[in-house]
Amino acid sequence: MPELPEVETTRSGIAPHLQGQRVDNVIIRQRQLRWPIPASLKRHLVGQSIVSVGRRGKYILLETLAGWGILHLGMSGILRVVDASLPPAKHDHVDIVLCNDQCLRLTDPRRFGALLWTKTDPLEHKLLANLGPEPLTAAFSTDYLYQRAQGRKQAIKAFIMDSHVVVGVGNIYANEALFKSGIHPHRAAGKVSKARFESLVQNIKAILAAAIKQGGTTLKDFRKADGKPGYFKQQLQVYGRGGEPCVTCGNPLKESRLGQRSTVYCGACQR
DNA sequence: ATGCGGACCTGTTAGC
DNA sequence: TGCTAACAGGTCCGCA
Numbered sequence: 044m045p046e047l048p049e050v051e052t053t054r055s056g057i058a059p060h061l062q063g064q065r066v067d068n069v070i071i072r073q074r075q076l077r078w079p080i081p082a083s084l085k086r087h088l089v090g091q092s093i094v095s096v097g098r099r100g101k102y103i104l105l106e107t108l109a110g111w112g113i114l115h116l117g118m119s120g121i122l123r124v125v126d127a128s129l130p131p132a133k134h135d136h137v138d139i140v141l142c143n144d145q146c147l148r149l150t151d152p153r154r155f156g157a158l159l160w161t162k163t164d165p166l167e168h169k170l171l172a173n174l175g176p177e178p179l180t181a182a183f184s185t186d187y188l189y190q191r192a193q194g195r196k197q198a199i200k201a202f203i204m205d206s207h208v209v210v211g212v213g214n215i216y217a218n219e220a221l222f223k224s225g226i227h228p229h230r231a232a233g234k235v236s237k238a239r240f241e242s243l244v245q246n247i248k249a250i251l252a253a254a255i256k257q258g259g260t261t262l263k264d265f266r267k268a269d270g271k272p273g274y275f276k277q278q279l280q281v282y283g284r285g286g287e288p289c290v291t292c293g294n295p296l297k298e299s300r301l302g303q304r305s306t307v308y309c310g311a312c313q314r
Numbered sequence: 315a316t317g318c319g320g321a322c323c324t325g326t327t328a329g330c
Numbered sequence: 331t332g333c334t335a336a337c338a339g340g341t342c343c344g345c346a
Contacts, residue, residue: 075323076322076323077322077323117322117323118323119323119324119325134324151323152323152324152325153322153323153324153325154322154323154324155322155323194316195316195317196316196317197316197317197318201317201318302317302318302319303319303320
């Protein structure tokens with residue numbers, strides 16, 4: 044489900060409902076996510092107030108005075124604030140129940156998501172410590188990306204999807220950004236010119252910013268925290284359009300697999 | 315160090 | 331209609 048725009052849309056949607064609220068209970072119906080939810084989570088969280096709801100990459104951070112909850116939505120995770128009395132559905136694995144009888148409900152059919160706890164700075168946590176820069180900050184620059192790509196033989200698409208290079212660029216937006224930049228997704232990262240990295244960096248920033256503004260991309264099951272879908276899908280130019288005409292030149296878009304992910308591009312416009 | 319494939323899990327859809 | 335295979339928005343890990 045979520046790439047960075049979807050995660051940020053989720054974060055900003057749930058934050059006002061959580062900030063300043065005290066946790067009354069934690070109900071765990073399914074502990075086996077990507078990693079088991081720690082047995083200590085409930086003990087740590089109950090009685091704490093949520094100070095803030097942050098984000099680093101695709102991780103959502105629940106700050107309390109005792110520590111931080113670290114949430115990841117994986118491929119199919121959804122977070123919503125609902126009435127605590129609403130009966131849980133099949134894949135509603137966790138409820139973080141607040142004192143106002145609302146709860147933060149984690150739904151995740153495929154269970155690739157995670158809910159962890161850390162008592163110390165979450166940015167130092169093993170999973171977050173080595174993440175690349177946020178794409179919408181100045182740290183994600185042409186110079187940075189170009190330097191990191193030198194000598195790399197990995198396909199440019201896999202390179203920009205590596206969260207240790209830059210966070211938040213998932214399969215949808217990687218396809219879109221490479222199309223807009225005219226770069227063939229299979230081209231070796233180290234063989235992309237600096238001028239084209241300039242274009243790529245600008246396009247990644249522009250596409251992610253536009254997607255966030257429109258509430259993310261709803262393909263099938265993504266829903267914003269208010270249950271409504273995002274509206275970015277209408278603007279996708281290549282993702283999900285294999286075989287259909289290129290919006291620029293009209294040639295049929297090609298589809299291949301790169302690192303087990305579907306990759307769509309125009310063989311004429313992207314080199 | 316880098317790059318690749320496998321693994322985790324369920325649900326939906328395409329194809330026979 | 332029913333079964334099977336392929337695929338889906340992520341990313342860690344182990345191996346070469």
